[in-house]
Amino acid sequence: MKNRFSTKITTFVIVILLFVIITMVYASYLISENFYKENLRNDVEHRLRSHAIAIEHQFDLPTINHVFLMEQKEDVHLGLFDQNLQLILQSDSLDDEWVDTYREWIKDQLAVEHPFPIIDDVHTGIGFHIPHIWGVHPIVTQGEIQGYLFMDQDTEKFEATKAKLIQLFGIMGIITFIIGFFLLMYLTNKMSRPLREMGRATTEIANGNFENIPKESGSDEVGQLARDIKSMAHQLKEYRDSRQQFISHISHDLRTPITYIKGYSAILKDSADLKEEERIRTVEVIYNEATRMEHLVQDLFQLSKLEEGRIGIQKEKFQALPWLSQLIESRTMQLEKKNVTLKLRSNQEDIVLFADEFHLSKAVVNLVENSIRYCQSGDEIEVAVFKEGKQVCINITDTGIGIPEADIPHIWDRFYRVDKARTSHSGGSGLGLAIVKQIIELHNGTVTVQSQVGVGTTFSLCLPDST
Ligand SMILES: Nc1ncnc2c1ncn2[C@@H]1O[C@H](COP(=O)(O)OP(=O)(O)OP(=O)(O)O)[C@@H](O)[C@H]1O
Numbered sequence: 001m002k003n004r005f006s007t008k009i010t011t012f013v014i015v016i017l018l019f020v021i022i023t024m025v026y027a028s029y030l031i032s033e034n035f036y037k038e039n040l041r042n043d044v045e046h047r048l049r050s051h052a053i054a055i056e057h058q059f060d061l062p063t064i065n066h067v068f069l070m071e072q073k074e075d076v077h078l079g080l081f082d083q084n085l086q087l088i089l090q091s092d093s094l095d096d097e098w099v100d101t102y103r104e105w106i107k108d109q110l111a112v113e114h115p116f117p118i119i120d121d122v123h124t125g126i127g128f129h130i131p132h133i134w135g136v137h138p139i140v141t142q143g144e145i146q147g148y149l150f151m152d153q154d155t156e157k158f159e160a161t162k163a164k165l166i167q168l169f170g171i172m173g174i175i176t177f178i179i180g181f182f183l184l185m186y187l188t189n190k191m192s193r194p195l196r197e198m199g200r201a202t203t204e205i206a207n208g209n210f211e212n213i214p215k216e217s218g219s220d221e222v223g224q225l226a227r228d229i230k231s232m233a234h235q236l237k238e239y240r241d242s243r244q245q246f247i248s249h250i251s252h253d254l255r256t257p258i259t260y261i262k263g264y265s266a267i268l269k270d271s272a273d274l275k276e277e278e279r280i281r282t283v284e285v286i287y288n289e290a291t292r293m294e295h296l297v298q299d300l301f302q303l304s305k306l307e308e309g310r311i312g313i314q315k316e317k318f319q320a321l322p323w324l325s326q327l328i329e330s331r332t333m334q335l336e337k338k339n340v341t342l343k344l345r346s347n348q349e350d351i352v353l354f355a356d357e358f359h360l361s362k363a364v365v366n367l368v369e370n371s372i373r374y375c376q377s378g379d380e381i382e383v384a385v386f387k388e389g390k391q392v393c394i395n396i397t398d399t400g401i402g403i404p405e406a407d408i409p410h411i412w413d414r415f416y417r418v419d420k421a422r423t424s425h426s427g428g429s430g431l432g433l434a435i436v437k438q439i440i441e442l443h444n445g446t447v448t449v450q451s452q453v454g455v456g457t458t459f460s461l462c463l464p465d466s467t
């Protein structure tokens, strides 16, 4: 997986880590090296000065010999030059080959005026395999220069320390890098694991499998993403289920009238000696079933337009009471057929509605038709219109069969019917209330229901009062 997120981060951080480690190791090495070098220079300077002072204090052979004895070391070459820069005394380690070079150097230093002792780094260019530190200090007694004490200190010990330092910092760098590398691998892997899981989950969701959804982990952005994916999967599942349900309901609700129409038209076609009465009854069934289909298709079409927001509401002011009486009158035949009485009631004569008359009529008719449909002979329906605060409300109350409490939250869903069998010839498709809800919401109103099985039902439509 060359392009994995964790690989990219690891590579990026490792490059930065390497850069930081190398810079830090190099900086620490430089600082330590300078510190050691400075120390060594100070040491040479200090020794040279104290020896010079000792000799100046007691300018005789025993003192000088004593000083030379003290500096009897392999890495120190000590020489005493007179005022004419002729070598008077030298330590055992001082090589004769170098005397002229030393003299030239002292001459050069004396030519320029600066405080004593003079200390200088002499590098390999002059012929040493490691850097040396040279220093010179005049010997002055009674105001007169008696000679010059010269010291050549090689830096072998310092070089050995330097090699050790390089080794130490190198090892430190490698250890830091290894620890950093594994820590980084662990962290990036831990960080990218939920992302990989989510990637797998979204592929599964795309393939229609909504069960294997990643667990919500943590409250950070990754956790939020997991929660979003979960909610998206949930919505997609609902959408898929409702679409499947939708298709199965439509096909069921169309199949029933089609079966009737087909069966009854076959009777008409095949039975030539059908009595007039029977013929009329058969044609009536066909007509009623075709009307049922027409209503279903109309409702579906209207609901889909409402849900997609393709219906524009054209509001106008109109008197509530005359409008409602007219609506009720159009249902007289249905009411009489079912032996159900309907009363219109209002506490105020001139209630004005500000709404889309056509669509609001559709909503009220749906509710009145429900009441008629779910009432039995002798039941009563009351339509009441009244003002309540800043709202105008229309209540449709019936003494019908009522709705079980468990079904109440679902009656607004498309195709939802309390009678799940969907076989009752008197029942509708379950689209009516979904349409009512959409229409009332488009009017910025509310629709609520109160019902009790065996007692009755009240639907309440409330719209903002425009007056
Ligand atoms: N007044 C009522 N009394 C008792 N039950 C009701 C009443 N109104 C609605 N219901 C229940 O709510 C369900 C949904 O109502 P809705 O109007 O959406 O569908 P429908 O009347 O069955 O069919 P459609 O209105 O599409 O012809 C109904 O099937 C019925 O069970």
Ligand SMILES: [Mg+2]
Pocket: 366, 369, 370, 428, 431, 432, 433
């Ligand atoms: Mg209905």
